[in-house]
Amino acid sequence: xxxxxxxxxxxxxxxxxxxxxxxxxxxxxxxxxxxxxxxxxxxxxxxxxxxxxxxxxxxxxxxxxxxxxxxxxxxxxxxxxxxxxxxxxxxxxxxxxxxxxxxxxxxxxxxxxxxxxxxxxxxxxxxxxxxxxxxxxxxxxxxxxxxxxxxxxxxxxxxxxxxxxxxxxxxxxxxxxxxxxxxxxxxxxxxxxxxxxxxxxxxxxxxxxxxxxxxxxxxxxxxxxxxxxxxxxxxxxxxxxxxxxxxxxxxxxxxxxxxxxxxxxxxxxxxxxxxxxxxxxxxxxxxxxxxxxxxxxxxxxxxxxxxxxxxxxxxxxxxxxxxxxxxxxxxxxxxxxxxxxxxxxxxxxxxxxxxxxxxxxxxxxxxxxxxxxxxxxxxxxxxxxxxxxxxxxxxxxxxxxxxxxxxxxxxxxxxxxxxxxxxxxxxxxxxxxxxxxxxxxxxxxxxxxxxxxxxxxxxxxxxxxxxxxxxxxxxxxxxxxxxxxxxxxxxxxxxxxxxxxxxxxxxxxxxxxxxxxxxxxxxxxxxxxxxxxxxxxxxxxx
RNA sequence: GCCCUCAUCGUCUAGUGGUUAGGACACCGGCUUCUCAAGCCGGCAGCAGGGGUUCGACUCCCCUUGAGGGUACCA
Numbered sequence: 001x002x003x004x005x006x007x008x009x010x011x012x013x014x015x016x017x018x019x020x021x022x023x024x025x026x027x028x029x030x031x032x033x034x035x036x037x038x039x040x041x042x043x044x045x046x047x048x049x050x051x052x053x054x055x056x057x058x059x060x061x062x063x064x065x066x067x068x069x070x071x072x073x074x075x076x077x078x079x080x081x082x083x084x085x086x087x088x089x090x091x092x093x094x095x096x097x098x099x100x101x102x103x104x105x106x107x108x109x110x111x112x113x114x115x116x117x118x119x120x121x122x123x124x125x126x127x128x129x130x131x132x133x134x135x136x137x138x139x140x141x142x143x144x145x146x147x148x149x150x151x152x153x154x155x156x157x158x159x160x161x162x163x164x165x166x167x168x169x170x171x172x173x174x175x176x177x178x179x180x181x182x183x184x185x186x187x188x189x190x191x192x193x194x195x196x197x198x199x200x201x202x203x204x205x206x207x208x209x210x211x212x213x214x215x216x217x218x219x220x221x222x223x224x225x226x227x228x229x230x231x232x233x234x235x236x237x238x239x240x241x242x243x244x245x246x247x248x249x250x251x252x253x254x255x256x257x258x259x260x261x262x263x264x265x266x267x268x269x270x271x272x273x274x275x276x277x278x279x280x281x282x283x284x285x286x287x288x289x290x291x292x293x294x295x296x297x298x299x300x301x302x303x304x305x306x307x308x309x310x311x312x313x314x315x316x317x318x319x320x321x322x323x324x325x326x327x328x329x330x331x332x333x334x335x336x337x338x339x340x341x342x343x344x345x346x347x348x349x350x351x352x353x354x355x356x357x358x359x360x361x362x363x364x365x366x367x368x369x370x371x372x373x374x375x376x377x378x379x380x381x382x383x384x385x386x387x388x389x390x391x392x393x394x395x396x397x398x399x400x401x402x403x404x405x406x407x408x409x410x411x412x413x414x415x416x417x418x419x420x421x422x423x424x425x426x427x428x429x430x431x432x433x434x435x436x437x438x439x440x441x442x443x444x445x446x447x448x449x450x451x452x453x454x455x456x457x458x459x460x461x462x463x464x465x466x467x468x469x470x471x472x473x474x475x476x477x478x479x480x481x482x483x484x485x486x487x488x489x490x491x492x493x494x495x496x497x498x499x500x501x502x503x504x505x506x507x508x509x510x511x512x513x514x515x516x517x518x519x520x521x522x523x524x525x526x527x528x529x530x531x532x533x534x535x536x537x538x539x540x541x542x
Numbered sequence: 543g544c545c546c547u548c549a550u551c552g553u554c555u556a557g558u559g560g561u562u563a564g565g566a567c568a569c570c571g572g573c574u575u576c577u578c579a580a581g582c583c584g585g586c587a588g589c590a591g592g593g594g595u596u597c598g599a600c601u602c603c604c605c606u607u608g609a610g611g612g613u614a615c616c617a
Binding site for chain 2: 212342
C-alpha cells in the first residue's frame with residue numbers, strides 16, 4: 001500500500017511534465033490500493049498567483065486525476081496548502097536549531113555573490129559551510145538591527161549519502177560536495193526542502209515520485225529525515241521530458257517563442273500589446289531585455305493578438321488543440337515507462353492494473369506530437385458515443401465554437417460523420433459550415449478557381465444542374481441524395497468528384513469537409529439550395 | 543568550472559551474454575476513395591566511438607564523445 005502525493009508549486013497552469021508526475025503518483029497509489037494526496041507547495045510568496053492552485057486543480061480534474069486527500073476535499077493531515085502550515089514548520093525548524101543541526105546566518109546577497117564568484121574562479125562548485133561557532137540569538141538580534149536578513153541553514157555532514165532510487169538504483173553522493181542549504185527564508189517561510197520533508201512524514205507519504213530535477217536535493221532530504229528521526233520514503237526520480245530544441249519542456253518555451261515574435265514584429269503597437277496582455281509597457285520591456293516572464297494568461301493573450309502559435313506545454317493547450325484527456329493520460333504514461341503488456345493504446349484503468357514500478361526507464365524523452373495525434377485518433381474511435389459527445393461539448397465551449405450551441409442530435413451526427421478524425425478541433429473545423437449563416441460562407445478562392453471556374457465554369461454549370469435536381473427531390477435523406485448524385489455521375493460518365501466537389505465548395509466554401517451526402521442532409525435542403533444559388537450568383541458574373 | 547544522471551531506428555520503446563535486434567508513431571511506395579482524413583498491403587531505418595572481460599557481447603567493466611539535470615532566501 002503506497003501513499004503518494006503530487007506536490008505542485010501553484011505558479012500557473014499544469015504543464016505536461018507536472019501532469020506526468022501527478023499521473024504516476026496516482027497510478028502507483030491506485031495500483032497498490034493506497035492513497036493519493038494533493039499538496040500545494042506555495043511557500044514562495046513572490047511566485048504563487050492566487051488563481052494558480054485552482055488552475056492546477058482544474059487541469060488535474062480534466063485529466064481525470066482525482067485525489068483522495070487535499071484541497072477542496074480535506075483530510076486528516078490538512079491543511080494541504082503549505083502556506084497554512086507555517087507554525088508546524090517553525091516547530092521543526094526550532095528542533096533542528098536546538099539540536100545544533102541548523103544555524104542562523106545573515107549574509108547579504110552581495111556577500112553570497114562574492115563567495116560564488118570566488119568559488120568559480122577557483123573552478124570549484126560554490127559550497128556554503130557552517131562557521132566554527134554558530135551565531136547566537138544575540139548575534140541574530142545584532143544582525144537584524146543592522147538591517148540584515150536572517151535565514152536558517154541545515155548542516156550537511158561530510159559522510160557519503162546513498163540514495164536508493166527505484167528508477168536509478170543506488171546513487172552515491174559525497175556530503176562534502178553539498179552545501180548547508182537554507183531551510184527557512186528571511187520572510188519566515190520554510191524552503192521547499194524543509195516543508196517537503198516535514199509534510200511527507202506528517203502525511204504518511206511512503207513513495208515519493210517526482211522529476212529528476214529533484215535528485216540532487218534528495219541526499220539533503222534524507223539527512224534531514226534522519227535528523228528528525230523520520231522514515232525515508234521510497235524514491236523514484238522520473239526522467240525529464242525534453243522539447244525539440246533540447247532542454248526541459250517547460251513554460252519558458254512559450255515565453256521564448258513569444259519573445260522572438262515580439263522582437264520580430266514590425267511596427268508593433270506596444271501600448272496595445274501591453275493592454276491586451278494586461279501588463280505594463282515597462283513589463284514588456286523587461287520581458288524583452290531580461291529574463292522576467294509575464295504570467296501565462298498574459299502570454300496567451302499577447303500571442304493571440306500577434307496571431308502566433310505557441311508550442312503546447314500546458315495541459316490546457318492540449319485541451320484547446322482538441323486532444324482528449326484519455327489521450328494525454330495514455331501518452332504521458334508511456335513516456336519514460338513501458339507497460340509489461342504488449343499494448344500501447346490503454347485506458348487509465350488498464351495502466352493502473354498492469355503497473356510495474358520496475359519498468360521506468362532512465363532516458364530523457366522527447367515529446368512527439370505526431371504520435372500524440374495518432375493516439376488521439378485511436379481514443380476518439382474508442383470512446384463510447386455519449387462520452388465522446390460530452391468531451392466534444394466541453395471542447396466546443398472551451399474554444400468558443402459556434403457549434404457549442406448545437407443540439408446533441410446534430411453533434412452526434414457530426415461526430416459520426418467524422419469517424420477517423422484526429423482531433424476534436426479537426427471535427428469542429430470541418431463542421432463549422434453547419435453553424436455559419438448561409439450568406440456568411442467564406443469561399444476559398446483557390447478552391448473556387450479549381451472546382452467551379454476552371455474549364456469554362458464546368459463546375460458552375462454542374463451546380464446549376466444539381467440545384468434543379470435537388471430542388472425536385474421529394475424525399476431528403478442521406479440515401480436519396482447519394483442516389484441522386486451517383487446517378488448524375490453515372491449518366492454523365494464522370495467521376496463522383498466532378499459532381500460532389502462543386503457542391504462542397506458551394507455549401508462549405510472549401511474542398512475540405514465532411515462526406516457530402518451527410519453534409520447536405522445535416523445542413524438541410526433549403527440552406528443547401530440557398531447556398532448554391534448564392535455561389536452561382538457570386539461567380540457567374542465574373 | 544564542479545556535482546549527478548543518461549545513451550537501441552528520425553521519435554517513443556522491447557530486449558538483462560547466444561535474437562533474422564521486435565513493436566508503435568513518423569517517413570516512403572501501392573491499393574481504396576466524393577474532398578480531407580481514415581482503412582488495407584508493403585518498404586526504409588537503430589545498438590554513439592574506442593578499449594577490455596568472455597568461447598561469445600546491444601547486454602558486464604573502463605575511457606572518450608554527446609545529451610540532460612543540479613549548482614537560488616524556485617520548487
